[in-house]
Amino acid sequence: xxxxxxxxxxxxxEAVRDAIARYGSPEWGPRDFELTTPELAETCRAxxxxxxxxxxxxxxxxxxxxxxxxxxxxxxxxxxxxxxxxEPRGPQYMNVNWIGPAIMAxxxxxxxxLHLPLIANGDVFWCQGFSEPDAGSDLSAxxxxxxxxxxxxxxxxxxxxxxxxxxxxxxxxxxxxxxxAEARRxxxxxxxxxxxxxxxxxxxxxxxxxxxxxxxxxxxxHVDASCLLGxxxxxxxxxxxxxxxxxxxxxxxxxxxxxxxxxxxxARQAGRPFGxxxxxxxxxxxxxxxxxxxxxxxxxxxxxxxxxxxxxxASISRVATVTAIRRTAETSLELLGQxxxxxxxxxxxxATATTVAIAAGSYEMQLNNVARLxxxxxxx
Numbered sequence: 001x002x003x004x005x006x007x008x009x010x011x012x013x014e015a016v017r018d019a020i021a022r023y024g025s026p027e028w029g030p031r032d033f034e035l036t037t038p039e040l041a042e043t044c045r046a047x048x049x050x051x052x053x054x055x056x057x058x059x060x061x062x063x064x065x066x067x068x069x070x071x072x073x074x075x076x077x078x079x080x081x082x083x084x085x086x087e088p089r090g091p092q093y094m095n096v097n098w099i100g101p102a103i104m105a106x107x108x109x110x111x112x113x114l115h116l117p118l119i120a121n122g123d124v125f126w127c128q129g130f131s132e133p134d135a136g137s138d139l140s141a142x143x144x145x146x147x148x149x150x151x152x153x154x155x156x157x158x159x160x161x162x163x164x165x166x167x168x169x170x171x172x173x174x175x176x177x178x179x180x181a182e183a184r185r186x187x188x189x190x191x192x193x194x195x196x197x198x199x200x201x202x203x204x205x206x207x208x209x210x211x212x213x214x215x216x217x218x219x220x221x222h223v224d225a226s227c228l229l230g231x232x233x234x235x236x237x238x239x240x241x242x243x244x245x246x247x248x249x250x251x252x253x254x255x256x257x258x259x260x261x262x263x264x265x266x267a268r269q270a271g272r273p274f275g276x277x278x279x280x281x282x283x284x285x286x287x288x289x290x291x292x293x294x295x296x297x298x299x300x301x302x303x304x305x306x307x308x309x310x311x312x313x314a315s316i317s318r319v320a321t322v323t324a325i326r327r328t329a330e331t332s333l334e335l336l337g338q339x340x341x342x343x344x345x346x347x348x349x350x351a352t353a354t355t356v357a358i359a360a361g362s363y364e365m366q367l368n369n370v371a372r373l374x375x376x377x378x379x380x
Contacts, residue, residue: 003297005077012074016056016081023050028086041125041167048092048122058096058120065104065112066120072300079251084258093250094164095119099126099172103191106230106238111191115170127168127194129159129175129216130239139174139239140183144218146175146190148225148232153177153190155198155221165201165214168194174239177232184236189229196221212355252321252356253292256328259345260285263332266343270336278335285324285331292317292324315369322356322363329353 005013024047051057052066060075061067075097100119103111118124135141144157155175165171171192178186192199198221204213230238264282268274299317330353332346340346371377 003294005073009073009077012059012070013077013081015054016078019051019054019056020081020085020087023047024085024087044092045122045125047087050122052120052122057092057122058100061096061100061120062104065100065116072304076251076297076300080254083251083255086255092122092125094128094172095124095126097250099128102172102189102238103229106189108226110226111229115191124170125164125168126170126172127162127165127214127216129162129171129173129192131159131161133158133160140187140236142174142176142187144173144175145179146173146177146188146223148177151225153223153225153228155190155192155218155223157218159216159218160213161204162201162214162216163212165194165216166203170194171199171216172229174235181233186233187235187239188232189235189238190223191227191229192221192223193227196223198222206355251296252352253289253296253324256292256321256325256349257286257289259349260289260328260331262345263328263335263340263343266339266346267335270339272335272337274335281331281334285327288320288324288327292320295320312369312373315366316374318366319363319370322353322366325349325356326353 025043048057055068056078058065058067059070059078060072061069063069079093096119100116103115107115115124119126129144130139130142132142132144134143142157144155144159146153146155153175155173157175159173162171171194173190173192174187175190176186177188180186194201198219200217200219202215202217204215206213229235260282264274267278272278295313295317299311299313302311302313329346329349332343332349333340336343336346340350372379
């Protein structure tokens with residue numbers, strides 16, 4: 001199997017690196033993606049607008065929606081380079097990877113006209129209203145309700161672990177629109193403006209840093225019926241496809257691999273022991289990162305060839321990525337000792353090793369998907 005990039009793909013990678021050099025900042029660090037201040041959020045928007053003008057924000061989107069019909073491989077290259085540079089695009093990953101494509105696939109002409117140019121131009125932030133406090137990892141157990149009242153839905157409920165809710169302009173919200181239907185058949189998707197009356201956002205303090213995750217409360221929030229994405233009560237298939245896109249859209253393995261390189265370099269510079277045991281630790285961690293990279297590539301190829309619907313490789317690549325990040329974090333701590341807790345890159349890996357096992361579907365749920373979809377094992 002040949003994992004080399006074509007000349008065109010390598011030229012695209014160089015174009016991305018050039019754009020980062022011209023529009024980015026050498027002061028970007030591992031925590032800037034949190035968008036902790038209004039100034040950093042605006043920096044993110046400005047950077048995304050610059051990328052959009054260069055055709056580097058949504059290159060794989062269709063031309064009619066602001067892209068240029070590039071392959072998903074270019075999207076992956078873009079993600080690798082951006083992640084490696086610590087760029088603060090934050091919620092733009094959701095916009096570009098799965099929210100925009102979901103609107104393309106299921107949206108009305110008006111929804112496409114409203115939302116897709118905003119995303120393609122880098123002018124908007126989204127958050128994802130999926131998980132709930134009492135639903136665990138079972139998305140179908142959600143209880144947030146959207147009750148139809150004429151031309152509006154009245155939404156009541158709570159979402160949790162919502163990234164970027166403090167800065168978001170819109171929420172891709174899942175709510176139960178038919179409480180009498182079978183769990184997976186009574187769910188609908190709503191494109192909700194975050195400035196709607198009745199929405200409250202609270203930050204959840206956590207080891208990954210401020211503003212990474214939030215609680216979002218909906219109290220008698222009136223959402224126009226035109227915000228319904230797809231058919232009412234038929235959001236499950238939409239969600240399955242969207243989550244598969246989300247799991248392969250972020251090149252976390254690239255940042256993990258670069259963090260491992262930094263830990264090795266910093267350990268040697270600090271005069272820490274680096275004998276055969278340490279070399280073996282670093283080598284094993286590197287192998288895990290490369291496995292995650294290759295399996296992510298396999299998931300991209302599956303996305304190209306399989307199209308819509310469940311895609312087993314997405315869960316396999318997610319499991320590999322979580323494992324790689326955990327191994328990098330453990331290795332960084334072993335190589336650096338306690339200074340790893342104040343080293344920017346090592347500390348981020350230590351925090352990410354916890355949060356990444358929950359985001360985009362928990363690690364355990366991904367293992368269940370692998371067992372069911374790839375190994376054909378019985379439930380339980």
